[in-house]
Amino acid sequence: MKLDTNWQASEQTSINLNDARGSIVFRNVVKKYGTVQAVNGLDLEIDRGELVTLLGPSGCGKTTTLRMIAGLELPSTGTIAIGGTDVSRLPATYRNVSMVFQSYALFPHLTVLDNVAYGLRMGGLKTPLAREKAEDALSTVGLAGFGSRLPSELSGGQQQRVALARAIVLEPEVLLLDEPLSNLDAKLRRYVREEIRTLQQRIGVTTVYVTHDQEEAMAVSDRIIVMEQGKIAQAGSPADLYHSPQSAFIASFIGEANLISCIASTVANGDRVAKIGEYRFTVPGSNVSEGQATLVIRPAAISFSTNADEGMPSMITSAAFLGDRVLYSIETPIGRLFYVEYTSSIRHPDRTEINITLDPAKLHLV
Amino acid sequence: MLGLAAYCLLPWYGVDYGIFELDWIEAGGLLSEAGASGLLRLFLFSDGAMAIPAIALLLLVAVGSTPQLSRRLSMFSMAATIFALCAIIIHAMAGAGPMRSFGYGSTIILTVLFLSGTNLWSRLGKGNRDAFVVSSIAFVCALILLFVFYPIAQILVQAFVNKQGIFNVLGALNIATGGDIWSIGCLVGRSRCGVAVNSIILGLLTATSTTILGLAFALLMSRTRFPGKPLLRALAVLPIITPPFVIGLALILLFGRAGFVTDTISNLLGLEASRWLYGLWGIWLGQTLAFTPIAFLVLTGVVQGISPSLEEASQTLRADLSATLRTVSLPLMKPGIANAFLLAFIESLADFGNPVVLGGGDNVLSTEIYFAIVGAQANMMRAAVLSLILLALTLTVFIVQKRWLGRTDFTTITGKADNGANSMLSRGHKVIVYGLTLPWMLFTTLIYVMVFYGSVVKLWGQDHTLTLAHYKEAFEVSWSDGGIWWKGAAWDSFWTTISISAIAAPLTAGLGLLTAWLLVRQKFAGRSTFEFLTMLSFAVPGTVVGVSYILAFNNAPIELTGTGTILVLCFIFRNMPVGVRGGVAAMKQLDNSLDEASLTLGANSFKTLRHVVLPLMRPAIVSAIAYSFIRAITSVSAVIFLVGADHNMATAYIIGLVENGSYGLAIAYSTVLIMVMLVVVTVLQVAFGKRRLRREDRIGQQLSRPVVA
Known part of the structure; x- marks a missing residue:
């Protein structure tokens, strides 16, 4: 039994990319399926104890990246290091990484307790001891006393917590979560994502979280890595991504935004000016190159003006009441914009003529 | 990987000290020439070749206990393993004196060497490094090659090499093109057909009849409110547990020369009892009875695989039930129906039980092969050539079925939830379906009753006292x-x-x-x-x-x-x-x-x-x-x-x-x-x-x- 683990370890030549246990480093990783490139020369660094979200539309390579960290897929080329050790060719069985699956993947023929104890027993722990540790893990996720049930006898939220307990009981270097909230109803989601965040902070495990929901990503992450077509589009804290998007893709993907094409030019003090038709908007603190660009107008940058001489003459083309807010669509000289007003009733019905102004401090050029 | 390594280690040790010595024990004591183990052969009978497996095994034991394995060392031991494997096989085939069969010892050693080889291969980083997976794939492949393809290759050899060991294509061609195989005399009403032609005609007849009946039963099952569905399911299972010739026997009891029906009719009408059952028609009847349930099972899946929403869409587009079946459902089922047809064709070609019982004078390929071997002249070459013809026919149909139909399957389930129910049959179609299925069900039931009845009467056709x-x-x-x-x-x-x-x-x-x-x-x-x-x-x-x-x-x-x-x-x-x-x-x-x-x-x-x-x-x-x-x-x-x-x-x-x-x-x-x-x-x-x-x-x-x- 000993023989093979030793041998496996011997093949792991340490490349010492990072001393910290729990760090993840991707160097020029490519994953091809036949002729399709799912991941396309990815460089990635995740620090110990961080909760990082891989965010992106479906097919962007985020799940493939997660599965390569797990060892369920091996990269076609490039290297992956976990905890400073090259694991590029090491299959999942031998990696110190746990994963919570989208479907939870609880073994239907085993009780909740045996599900949680499974990894411990596979690691060679005696059954009574494994069960004891599994009980502890179950109480960590608030499911003490549920051990003797079958997974099919639990609610979706409870199953999710069993999957989490099964992953963390192994005290992995890295915890992977693949769209963990997608099978829960909307109300439960917010509660569970807070729980996941709290638990992660408490045990301090490096966590990689895959989702396509930007709100979920912003709520739980230390850092968000937005992926597009197998590459990183932009990485940073939720606030970074929201306030200084580097591309129209990021701007539209993180938070809601109106994207208007414009011509950018530089003025004396170094600020940029966006020119759309006869309108000019000063955008301070931007360093976009001159020429064709995109002006990002968050709904928060828009305000209604009662002064007829100020701003752009516009017309409301639709107003939808959503309870706590009203969603407006506005026809303006620079194009159609949407705007959100937090009020309890529609103040400007359809076909109202109105003047709107843009707050320069809340505009971005990309 | 761990489990398999341990599994491999045990035999290695065991082979050296335990199992090796059990070698060839059945042929007389360990010390006799024929019964000696590999180890004893090496020393007592100076059979130098026996050293090779011993050295390879020792090397593997040494390598197996080394936790760290350099790439070169594993390459080397793999080469050694392969060499030892080849050496043993060549030694057995080309050894001096009469060829000897492999004994327990050599079989185990060969298996161990083979598995060690695959294990080393996986250690070299192939196949995701999972020794169990690599070994399993290699193991299954080796078994299939040895027990499916190697025997068929032997048929080829037998067909083309004559008794003197000379390659002889003409002889094979001579048999293969013989009139007794390919004659179509029966079609033009002159004489008997060749056996291959018989087989093909029978296959087409059986495939057609079973597919039609199978489709009727499938429609009856899923598109009508027929009350006897449980009975239908039971009748579909029965043939699976029925030895293939039993139906043939029951047919003989009914329609044979001393058959129940034959007797009754000849008594009533004063006709001469005929032997019509013994021949192509009888086999056809037997095979249709035997294979209709298979077609039914295949076609039930096909009929139920049609998305109800398509049929409902058709009905909202002003097609009535009958038009829906004709214009939407049946065209969608076409690949499935073709599939059932080809399966029945293969089954009919391969069937031996019914032709041997009911064949009479009309032989088909499968029975002709049998008689070539057990008959008076025991002509192995003829059997081999006929086998190749039969194999070529079934393989062609099989490949057609896989390659051509594999692509045109409309009925695969999409995974989208499909609400609604499949439409029922129209009145006219219902009449056809009931008209086909009910008599056939009665007939099948009668057959099984006959089987039981036939077993408890003294002498069928003459003495019907129960016993x-x-x-x-x-x-x-x-x-x-x-x-x-x-x-x-x-x-x-x-x-x-x-x-x-x-x-x-x-x-x-x-x-x-x-x-x-x-x-x-x-x-x-x-x-x-x-x-x-x-x-x-x-x-x-x-x-x-x-x-x-x-x-x-x-x-x-x-x-x-x-x-x-x-x-x-x-x-x-x-x-x-x-x-x-x-x-x-x-x-x-x-x-x-x-x-x-x-x-x-x-x-x-x-x-x-x-x-x-x-x-x-x-x-x-x-x-x-x-x-x-x-x-x-x-x-x-x-x-x-x-x-x-x-x-x-x-x-x-x-x-x-x-x-x-x-x-x-x-x-x-x-x-x-x-x-x-x-x-x-x-x-x-x-x-x-x-x-x-x-x-x-x-x-x-x-x-x-x-x-x-």
């Missing part, structure tokens, strides 16, 4: 000298059949499910070829398998004819595709993330298979075992060539009885076999049902507790 004499003759048991004396004539072959089938069934299911697991869950180069090869053995007719096994395993290095082993092997490789199919279907229902979860939790692929996949597949395993058991008991075509004096199988024994005209005894024996299989199926069904009950109990019990959300 249990046939059962007594076959299965009499008496007490003598304080022990049971199995006095009946059938006991011997009965126990052989049961024990050989019982040995073969779990092995078949195991190998089939392992293959299914590799196919569904593992990615490896050549996977689709691998799949094709495993399914290909399904298309090899039993008669051909029988001939090929005689040719391949009659001489050293693998001499198995006349033993029970060859029967077990034959069943395993003939029925394995059934296990593969069942396993693939069951495994596709299991979410792959369960396997992946197990892997990320630190289990290797062997442990995952053992702790996650197998427990979840239990129903599939049970039915695979049951089905292989039943197929082993009922098979005739391959078995009839392989039975020996010591190992006679029930079906071969019954065929013998039929040839002697002992219909009563044959039918009594068949009835008992059907009963035994019915019991086996029922018992397994109950065991299978139990698992569900336990599950429901548990849920009921849990529901009474307050559920904390």
Whole structure:
């Protein structure tokens, strides 16, 4: 039994990319399926104890990246290091990484307790001891006393917590979560994502979280890595991504935004000016190159003006009441914009003529 | 990987000190020349070649206990392993003096060397480094090559090489183009047709009739409110547990010269009793009875696979029920119907039981092969050539079915939830369906009643007094000298059949499910070829398998004819595709993330298979075992060539009885076999049902507790 683990370890030549246990480093990783490139020369660094979200539309390579960290897929080329050790060719069985699956993947023929104890027993722990540790893990996720049930006898939220307990009981270097909230109803989601965040902070495990929901990503992450077509589009804290998007893709993907094409030019003090038709908007603190660009107008940058001489003459083309807010669509000289007003009733019905102004401090050029 | 390494280590040690010395023990003591172990051969009989495996094994033991293995060392030991494997095989084939068969020792050593080789290969970083997966793939491939393709290659050799060992294409061509095989005389009304033409005509007739009846039954099952559906299901299962010639026997009892119906009609109308049943028409009737349930099972899936929303859409577009069936449902079913047709065609070509019982003067390929071997002239070359023709026919149809129909399947389930119900049949179609199915159901029921009745009358056609004499003759048991004396004539072959089938069934299911697991869950180069090869053995007719096994395993290095082993092997490789199919279907229902979860939790692929996949597949395993058991008991075509004096199988024994005209005894024996299989199926069904009950109990019990959300 000993023989093979030793041998496996011997093949792991340490490349010492990072001393910290729990760090993840991707160097020029490519994953091809036949002729399709799912991941396309990815460089990635995740620090110990961080909760990082891989965010992106479906097919962007985020799940493939997660599965390569797990060892369920091996990269076609490039290297992956976990905890400073090259694991590029090491299959999942031998990696110190746990994963919570989208479907939870609880073994239907085993009780909740045996599900949680499974990894411990596979690691060679005696059954009574494994069960004891599994009980502890179950109480960590608030499911003490549920051990003797079958997974099919639990609610979706409870199953999710069993999957989490099964992953963390192994005290992995890295915890992977693949769209963990997608099978829960909307109300439960917010509660569970807070729980996941709290638990992660408490045990301090490096966590990689895959989702396509930007709100979920912003709520739980230390850092968000937005992926597009197998590459990183932009990485940073939720606030970074929201306030200084580097591309129209990021701007539209993180938070809601109106994207208007414009011509950018530089003025004396170094600020940029966006020119759309006869309108000019000063955008301070931007360093976009001159020429064709995109002006990002968050709904928060828009305000209604009662002064007829100020701003752009516009017309409301639709107003939808959503309870706590009203969603407006506005026809303006620079194009159609949407705007959100937090009020309890529609103040400007359809076909109202109105003047709107843009707050320069809340505009971005990309 | 860990488990397999340990598994491999044990035999290595064992081989040196234990099993090696058991070698060739059956041929007389260890010290005799013939019975010596490899080790003793090396020293006592100065057989230098015996040193090679010893050195290779010692090297492997040394390498196996070294935790750290350099790339070069593993390459070297792999080369050594391969060399030793080749050396042993060449030594056996080209050894001086008469060729000797492999004994226990050499078989085990060969297996160990082979598995070590694959293990080392996986250590070199191939195949995701999972030794279990790599070894399994190599193991299954090697077995299929050895027990499916090697025997068929032997047929080729036999067909083209004459007695003097000279390559002889002309001789083979001469046989292959002979008028007795390809003559179409019967079509133009002159004389008899050739056997191949007979086979093809029969295949087309049977395929047409079974497909039409099967479709009618499938429509009856899923598109009408027919009250007798449970009965229909039972009738569909019955032929599976019926030995293939039993229906032929029942037909003889009804329509044969002394048949019940023949008698009645000739008495009423004063007609001369004719022999029309013995020939192509009789075989056609028998095969239609036997294979309609298969077409029914295939077509039920097809009919139910039509999305109800398509039919509902058609009806909202102002098509009535009849037009919907004609313009939407039937065109969508076309590939499925073609599939059922081709399957029935293959079954008909491969069938041996019905033609041998009902054939009379009209021979088909499968029976002609049999008579070429057991007949007076014992012409192996002719048998081989005929086998190749039969094989070519079935393989062509099989490949057509896989390659051409594989692409045009409209009925695959999309995974989208489909609401609504399939439309019922229109009045006109209902009349047709009922008109076809009800008489046929009655006929099938009558056949089975006849089987039972035939077994309890004294002498069919002459003395219809009821008696249990046939059962007594076959299965009499008496007490003598304080022990049971199995006095009946059938006991011997009965126990052989049961024990050989019982040995073969779990092995078949195991190998089939392992293959299914590799196919569904593992990615490896050549996977689709691998799949094709495993399914290909399904298309090899039993008669051909029988001939090929005689040719391949009659001489050293693998001499198995006349033993029970060859029967077990034959069943395993003939029925394995059934296990593969069942396993693939069951495994596709299991979410792959369960396997992946197990892997990320630190289990290797062997442990995952053992702790996650197998427990979840239990129903599939049970039915695979049951089905292989039943197929082993009922098979005739391959078995009839392989039975020996010591190992006679029930079906071969019954065929013998039929040839002697002992219909009563044959039918009594068949009835008992059907009963035994019915019991086996029922018992397994109950065991299978139990698992569900336990599950429901548990849920009921849990529901009474307050559920904390």
